[in-house]
Structure formats: structure tokens, C-alpha cells
Amino acid sequence: MSKWSRVGSSYERPLGDSEYAFFPASQNGLGDMFLHLAFRGPEEAFHKERVKLGWGIIRQRNPLLMCKVLMDGDDLNTARFSFTPPSTPEDVLDEAGAALHFKNESKDELISNYMNGPRTLSNDHLSYLVISSSATSSETRSSGGVEYDLMMCAPHYTGDGTALHQSTHDLLCILTSTQTNEELRRELDGHRDWENVLPPAFETRLSTPSSAIRNAACKVNFLQTLGKEIGGHTFSRSQRGPQRTVLIEHAFSETQTANILAKCKANKVTVNHALSVLCNVAWARCTSQSMQLPMMMYTAINLRPHLTNPAPTHWFLALTYFNIVLPSFMPSSPAVFWHRARLVKAQTHRTVYSPFLVSRALQMASTRASRARGLPQPPSPVEALAPPAPSAALLGLSLIGNLDRTYIRASYPPSVQLHTVATASRMKPGGMLLLEHTFGSKLWLHLCWDEMGFEEGQVERFWEALKGTVEEFLC
The missing domain is CATH 3.30.559.30 (Nonribosomal peptide synthetase, condensation domain)
Structure with a gap:
């Protein structure tokens, strides 16, 4: 119960109790988390291709971000995570790109649209990253840096604030590191022991009365x-x-x-x-x-x-x-x-x-x-x-x-x-x-x-x- 099993080319597991407690309301967007970070950074570190590579690495390290939720028809009680391992680095980048958007909206616009607009996430897309900047090229050249707004989003049944903050820090470390894009790409090519990386429901990892x-x-x-x-x-x-x-x-x-x-x-x-x-x-x-x-x-x-x-x-x-x-x-x-x-x-x-x-x-x-x-x-x-x-x-x-x-x-x-x-x-x-x-x-x-x-x-x-x-x- 609440552990991963192989189903064809994918891995699946039912939602645990704590996860399911948030799930029905999430179908209307309730509990969809966001993290907003405002920062200044070098433009070359946040080019689209490099951000896609960094976001792909974060997703491979944390495969719940890459999962979908499947159900039998409309029966919420059958909700289960489904993860299909990517076959190639191109698959990782395509998957990451589908959950990545570049915008030129302000902090207030990003937050208000996410909180009050149509739902951004879905059972098919459990995570979402936005990089936003309104700087022009002339402003960048004169200042030597760009003001950015980052938003990372996921439903509450997949994680908490600890996960959001740590992943955002890790992403910044990757993007602003001295590694070239080609070196980052090679990390996407490594073998993953998915059965040990995919997290079981936390209730199965707590000791119970004996x-x-x-x-x-x-x-x-x-x-x-x-x-x-x-x-x-x-x-x-x-x-x-x-x-x-x-x-x-x-x-x-x-x-x-x-x-x-x-x-x-x-x-x-x-x-x-x-x-x-x-x-x-x-x-x-x-x-x-x-x-x-x-x-x-x-x-x-x-x-x-x-x-x-x-x-x-x-x-x-x-x-x-x-x-x-x-x-x-x-x-x-x-x-x-x-x-x-x-x-x-x-x-x-x-x-x-x-x-x-x-x-x-x-x-x-x-x-x-x-x-x-x-x-x-x-x-x-x-x-x-x-x-x-x-x-x-x-x-x-x-x-x-x-x-x-x-x-x-x-x-x-x-x-x-x-x-x-x-x-x-x-x-x-x-x-x-x-x-x-x-x-x-x-x-x-x-x-x-x-x-x-x-x-x-x-x-x-x-x-x-x-x-x-x-x-x-x-x-």
C-alpha cells in the first residue's frame, strides 16, 4: 500500500493518506502552492536553454515533479501517481520545457494571476516554473545584471515549503555555476535508480506501535x-x-x-x-x-x-x-x-x-x-x-x-x-x-x-x- 510498483513502462503508487487529504480540493486548484523569489542575476545564467537544462536536472532529482495523477474515470478514490521514466536527455528537456514559461510580468501580476486566475496546474502537470523579467537589452548592458522574478509551483499534496525553498536554491546554484551547458546536459544522461529515488508515501516511513x-x-x-x-x-x-x-x-x-x-x-x-x-x-x-x-x-x-x-x-x-x-x-x-x-x-x-x-x-x-x-x-x-x-x-x-x-x-x-x-x-x-x-x-x-x-x-x-x-x- 502506498509503495511504487511497475505497470508496463511506468511506475505507479496510490496517494497516501496525507496526500489524499489535499487531493479532492486540488481539483479546483485549492492548495496549489507557489514560491516567488525576486533577485538580480547575470543575464547569461538565465538564458532559456540553460534554464531548461537546470529545471530538467531538478526534475530528474525530484521525479514527483514529473509525475501525473491517474484515476479510473472520475473516481477520486482511485487517484495514483504515475511516472514514466524519460528515455533520453531530449525527453527530459522536452518534459521540462512543457512546464517552463518565460514572461515579462511583475511580482504582483504573477502572484495575483496564479492565485485568482484559471488553475495553472493539473493532474497532468504537477509542477510549473516561471522566469519573468521586464528588462530591456539596453538596461542590461548599462547595469550589468537583470532583475528577475521566479515562480515555482506545485500542488500541496506533492510537497511543502521545505521542498519549494530547497529546490529553488538548488536551481540557482546550477544556473549560476561555472558548468557549461554541455556539462549540465551530461548530467541528464546519467542512469537513475528510479525505484529508490521515487518517494513512497511518508506514512510508510514512520515507525508504528508494535x-x-x-x-x-x-x-x-x-x-x-x-x-x-x-x-x-x-x-x-x-x-x-x-x-x-x-x-x-x-x-x-x-x-x-x-x-x-x-x-x-x-x-x-x-x-x-x-x-x-x-x-x-x-x-x-x-x-x-x-x-x-x-x-x-x-x-x-x-x-x-x-x-x-x-x-x-x-x-x-x-x-x-x-x-x-x-x-x-x-x-x-x-x-x-x-x-x-x-x-x-x-x-x-x-x-x-x-x-x-x-x-x-x-x-x-x-x-x-x-x-x-x-x-x-x-x-x-x-x-x-x-x-x-x-x-x-x-x-x-x-x-x-x-x-x-x-x-x-x-x-x-x-x-x-x-x-x-x-x-x-x-x-x-x-x-x-x-x-x-x-x-x-x-x-x-x-x-x-x-x-x-x-x-x-x-x-x-x-x-x-x-x-x-x-x-x-x-x-
Whole structure:
């Protein structure tokens, strides 16, 4: 189950539970990820033929990008990855070229068209690369470089932000290296042991309980965890017109960021821990909702460190999710703010380092896949005895961390200057996600949301309050 098998000249495997959980919605484009990188680079490194070679190499190293999804008719339950190995370097280049586009659109145009326009990806095309530049040849000659916008796209069921960022860094390394095009082409000619490169579903690479007693304990722990996830705060959703997803960003200066990191360290937390409380404070300042119920936010856990038999590819999905629960009322002092940040740290550590993390991830994946398949969910023993407590999340947090550890500037020539990077996904009406990372020694916040899906002005007030709380408590 969820392992690759040979079918004629191709390899196939069913989608795993976590992959399938995203799949039905993806048929309407929901969850289609993108990464945008703005940078300056030498024109000769980004000629069409060289980019096609580099993109082909990335795809060979990460064959899930080259796959299709097959189904029996319209039966989503039969969805399976299908990979047909390329026979020659020309096949690799033709395949890469079909998923590569050169444009002259701006950053805002690229992102808006991807998020709000017709779906770019499909079951036949699981990845897509765009290189965009509006520079003229005279501007290039006078400046010695070109401003580029890069977009790399894939559906969420094939991977995550880790895969996007690492592959983008690898692509830049290939394109700006001293290797000639002919030398790059020779890499496409090498033999591949596809059975060991194609990634199995990550659930098959997690150790599972080895006894009936242990398995029962894991199920009890899963139910206990659900019982503690209480949240009663949500943004007021009001679809005021056709969906229009926007992405806004704010960067704090290098000096501010250094102060932020130092203050968090002095209080024995990270920026990620503090951000949850910043949202907590910003919401308390914006809302008129009752403060009796706590506030809840959800975020993801990267399970790659827990996998056995690591695959030699970046592209596979290995995530699970957990909720952070905090009091909804305003902290009465900076000391209380930092106390709440340490509460977030304690909740996170209890989840990440729990001996039940893997079992909870597997059960959550199974539950989400069953829900995606439309299967009825039986009530838990707790729900059978009493109505469940409210479990609404205010918003999702994508806490990416320090991307300067991924985009290692020393790997590129000095002529390459990275400006900004952002990731997000196509959303349903009324969707929202807050993202945070450090890049270029600056702390960045991104908010992605349907600006027509909420009460007018509500999200904008929250965004301004959030930026203000960073400067008040951290700078």
C-alpha cells in the first residue's frame, strides 16, 4: 500500500493518506502552492536553454515533479501517481520545457494571476516554473545584471515549503555555476535508480506501535489531545464579492530584527513562539467578541526528522498539524506577554517531543483522508457523553524560520543578489494564512487572504495591530 510498483513502462503508487487529504480540493486548484523569489542575476545564467537544462536536472532529482495523477474515470478514490521514466536527455528537456514559461510580468501580476486566475496546474502537470523579467537589452548592458522574478509551483499534496525553498536554491546554484551547458546536459544522461529515488508515501516511513496495548494507548492519547483543543474566536466572514486573494508583506530592518532575536533569546523563546502571542494581542485589540473562550491557532510540524529510510529527493509531503491555545484577553504587562510566549514554547515542545507524535500524525492523516473521501466520522467516546467544546481556529500560522540557512549566499557568485521570497497557496473563499520567516537578516511577515471574504476592514485592522505589537513588544 502506498509503495511504487511497475505497470508496463511506468511506475505507479496510490496517494497516501496525507496526500489524499489535499487531493479532492486540488481539483479546483485549492492548495496549489507557489514560491516567488525576486533577485538580480547575470543575464547569461538565465538564458532559456540553460534554464531548461537546470529545471530538467531538478526534475530528474525530484521525479514527483514529473509525475501525473491517474484515476479510473472520475473516481477520486482511485487517484495514483504515475511516472514514466524519460528515455533520453531530449525527453527530459522536452518534459521540462512543457512546464517552463518565460514572461515579462511583475511580482504582483504573477502572484495575483496564479492565485485568482484559471488553475495553472493539473493532474497532468504537477509542477510549473516561471522566469519573468521586464528588462530591456539596453538596461542590461548599462547595469550589468537583470532583475528577475521566479515562480515555482506545485500542488500541496506533492510537497511543502521545505521542498519549494530547497529546490529553488538548488536551481540557482546550477544556473549560476561555472558548468557549461554541455556539462549540465551530461548530467541528464546519467542512469537513475528510479525505484529508490521515487518517494513512497511518508506514512510508510514512520515507525508504528508494535503491540496492541501500545496501539490502544496511542488512540486514547489522540482523543485526549482533541479534547484539549478549545477555541472560540474567528474572523467575521462575509463574502462581499467574487473571491480575490491578496498577499501583503512587511519586513523589519536588520537592526530591528537583531533586536527582536536578542529579546526573544533573553526571554528563552524563539520568534515563532512570540508570533503566536503577537497574534493573540493583536486580535484582543481588534475584536469585540467575548473573552470567555480561549483563542486557538493551527500550525504545521515537519515530520522529516522522524522518517526512516530517507529518500534522495526533496519532493514529498511530510507534515502534520497541531493547535496552540491561549487566553483571549490582553496580557496585563510585558512580563505576562513573555509568560504566554513560554506557554507557547511549552505547548510546542509537548507536541514535537511527545512519544505519541508519530502515532497522532498517522491517526490525523487517516482522519483527514476519510473526511476528504466523504466518509462519515463516528463520534469519539468523549463526544458520545457530552457535546464537544468549540474548536474554531482564528487563523493558520506558517512558521518557516530562518531561510538564510537554505539560501546560502556563498553558494552563488557575487552578481546574484536575492531580494525577497514568499510562499503561499491558492485558497478557498474566506481563506487566510499568516506566514513568517527570516530572509536576508530581516524578519518578514506575509498575510495571504481573500480580501472579499471578510467583514470590510477587519483583516486590515488586525494586520496593522500585528505590526504594531511587534514594534511594541519585540523591537
